[in-house]
Amino acid sequence: MKFPDRIPRIAWAAYGFALAIIVLDQWSKAWILNGLELRDVGRVFVFPPVFNISYVENTGVSFGLFGGGSARWVLSLFSVVVAAGLAWWATQADRRLLITAIGFVIGGALGNAIDRIRFGYVVDFLDFSGTGVFPWVFNIADSAITIGVVLLILDSVLSDRRAAQVGVVHEKS
Numbered sequence: 001m002k003f004p005d006r007i008p009r010i011a012w013a014a015y016g017f018a019l020a021i022i023v024l025d026q027w028s029k030a031w032i033l034n035g036l037e038l039r040d041v042g043r044v045f046v047f048p049p050v051f052n053i054s055y056v057e058n059t060g061v062s063f064g065l066f067g068g069g070s071a072r073w074v075l076s077l078f079s080v081v082v083a084a085g086l087a088w089w090a091t092q093a094d095r096r097l098l099i100t101a102i103g104f105v106i107g108g109a110l111g112n113a114i115d116r117i118r119f120g121y122v123v124d125f126l127d128f129s130g131t132g133v134f135p136w137v138f139n140i141a142d143s144a145i146t147i148g149v150v151l152l153i154l155d156s157v158l159s160d161r162r163a164a165q166v167g168v169v170h171e172k173s
Contacts, residue, residue, distance in 0.1 A: 010094065013096075015103065017102075017107060018104075022107050029115065029140075032053070038054075042054065051128055052127040053125050054129075055123075056127075057122075058137075059122075072116050079110065079113035080110070082105075082109050095159065102152075104151065105152070108148060111141030112139075115141075122139065122141070124137040126140075
């Protein structure tokens with residue numbers, strides 16, 4: 001796996017999406033920690049019980065899975081390796097939806113890795129747990145990863161359909 005000598009313009013779009021996600025994620029977490037001082041308050045009722053802003057120190061992966069804090073550096077390294085692999089994939093990609101998906105996952109992975117390295121945990125605050133449907137508290141980076149994975153699946157389905165349609169057109173010729 002070698003990066004090309006010249007990074008294609010479309011790959012720069014993925015990196016731009018990733019940077020935007022990282023900036024938005026880190027800005028929102030800074031606001032939660034310093035502006036809103038949620039660490040001291042604990043919870044702000046926004047639209048109870050549907051949506052609240054709650055302070056959670058997540059020592060696991062997305063949505064608090066595999067918590068405990070003992071895997072801080074392993075999770076950080078894993079996130080950086082995944083982001084690097086996706087950055088390389090972006091140099092090979094040629095579809096806008098795929099590029100968007102890659103950028104979202106890179107940004108989310110690095111946004112959470114920054115927290116793990118800085119604090120030893122990820123700052124989570126978006127709380128829809130009062131609905132009883134979605135019990136986890138999460139953040140912008142988690143959302144970007146989830147959206148990115150959904151877009152990856154959608155891109156895969158759409159590209160399979162396009163390939164099937166091209167095959168049908170070639171058979172009729």
